[in-house]
Amino acid sequence: MTDLLTVDDLRLRYPGRGLRAARPEVLRGVSLTIGRGETLGLVGESGSGKTTLGRAVLGLATPTGGRIHFEGQDITHVTGRRRRPLAKDIQVIFQDPYSSLNPAMQIADILAEPLLAQDTTSADARRTVGRLLDQVGLPSDAAQRYPREFSGGQRQRVAIARALALKPKLIVCDEPVSALDLTTQARVVNLLIEIQRETGVAYLFITHDLHVVRHISHRIAVMFHGELVETGTAASVTTDPQHAYTQSLLLAAPIADPDGQRERRLLRKQAREAGHTFAR
Template sequence: MTATSEAPLLSVQDLVVEYPSQRFRGKSFRALTDINISIGRGETLGLVGESGSGKTTLGRAVLGLAPVTAGKIMLEGKDIGHATRKERRALSRDLQVVFQDPYTSLNPALEIGDILSEPLSVQGMEPAAARKRVKELLDQVNLPADAIHRLPREFSGGQRQRVAIARALALSPKLIVCDEPVSALDLTTQARVLDLFLQIQKDTGVSYLFVSHDLDVVRHISHRVAVMYHGEIVEQGPADVVTRTPEHPYTQRLLLASPVPDPDRQEQRRADRHRLLETHRQQHEQAGALAS
C-alpha cells in the first residue's frame, strides 16, 4: 500500500497519559510515555500490541476519552488534546470511532435507520436529506435497503459491524479510530470487513488509526505500523517491514505468536518464540546484575 506525502492529518507529539491513584496519596499510573505518531490523509496506521500495551489508551486519548497529562494531539494543526465538550461535539464531523463489539455500541431499541440518522439530526440535517444519506450509507457498506427498518439483534456480528461502520461514516469524517473492530468476528467475516474498510478508504480518502493485537490484520490493512509495549512505542515503520522482518525483540515475539496453518511451521514458531523469550530473560537478568 502507498500513502500520501503531504502534511499529516493527525500528529501525536510526546504524549503522556497518567491516571491518578484511587487511593489517598497513592502513586498515579502512567499508561503512555512519550508517544509520537502521525497519520497522513488517506493513510492507515496500524497500532499493534498485546493486551495492556497501551494501544487502546492511545486511541481513547485521540478521542478525548483518556486524560492528556503532557504532549499534544494535533488534528489538522489544531491541538485537540484538551478540547471542551462543545469542541468535541464539533470535532465529531472529522473524528469518529468503530468499537470492538458492535452490539453494545448500537442501541438495541432503535431501528437501524434511526441509529444512522441520529448523528445527522444532531448536526442539523433536514429529515429528507438524512433519509437519503442513510440509504447511501447502507449501500456503501453493502447492506440491503430494508435494513433501515430492522433492529440490531436481527443481524449477524459482521452485519452489525457494517452498521457501526456506516454510523461512523455518516458525517464523512477525516479520521476514524478503529478499536479492535474485527477481533470478535470469525476469520471469513474478518476478511470481508477488512476489505470493506479498504474499499471505503479508496472511495472516500478517510484515514484510520487501526488498533489491533493481530499482526496479520494490521499487515493487511495498514500503510505503516507502530508497535506498543508497556505504554511505549518500541518500533514503527512500513507495514511490510515491521510485520515481516521486525527488529525489536517484542515485535519478533508477536510475529512468532501469530498462528499459521502448517503444523510443522507452527511448532517451529513455538520453539523460536521460546528461545527468543529465554534470550530476552537472560539479557534482562544480566542488565539487572550490572545495575546492582
C-alpha cells in the same frame, strides 16, 4: 503526504484512589503521525496502552503531557461543546458491534442520529441512510430492522456506516474485527480498504493481530508498556521486525502450516529462555 494527525510526546496517567494515588503512566511519551488517506496500524497486546491512545485522540481520556494536533489545531484538551465540531471529522468503530449499537433503535434511527445532531434535515438524513447502507453492502430494508436481527459481521457493517455518516477525515478503529470469525474479519477489513479508496478517509487501526494489521495498514507502530518500540512500513515491520517485542508478537500469531507453527513454538521457547518474555 500531509499529516492529518500528529501526536507529540503524549503522556497519560489515570488518577488513582486511596492507596493507589500514584498509578504508573499508561502512555510514556508517544509520538506518531497519520497522513491524509493513510492507515496507521497500532499493535500491542492487552495493557500496552494502544486503546488509551485511541481514547485520547477521541477526547475520551485526558493526557497529562504532550500534544495532539488535528489538521494543525491543538485538540489535546478540547472538551464539551468545543469538541462537538470535531465529531464530524473524527469518528470511531468499537470492538463489539452489538454493545456499541442501541438495541432499542432501528438501524435507520441509529444511522440518522449523528446526522440530526449536526442539524441535518430529516429528509436529507433519510437519503444519507440509504446511501450508507448501500456503501457498506447492506440491503435497503435493513433500515427498519433492529441490531439483534443481524449477524456480528452485519452489525459491524452498521457500525462502520454510522462512523461514515458525517464523512469523517479520520476513523479510530479499536479492535474492529477481533470479535468476528476469520471469514467475517476478512470481509470487514476488505470493506474498510474499499471505503478508504472511495473516500480518502484515514484510519488509526488498533489491534493485537499483526497479520490483520499487515493487510490493511500502510505503516505499523508497535506499542509495549506505553511506549512505541518500532515503527515502519507494514511490509518491513511484519517481515523483518527489528525489536525483540515485535518479533515475539509475530511468533505468537498462529499460522495454518503445522510445520511452521512447530518452528514458531521452538523459536518462542528460545526467545523466552533468552529472557524475551513479551507476548503471551
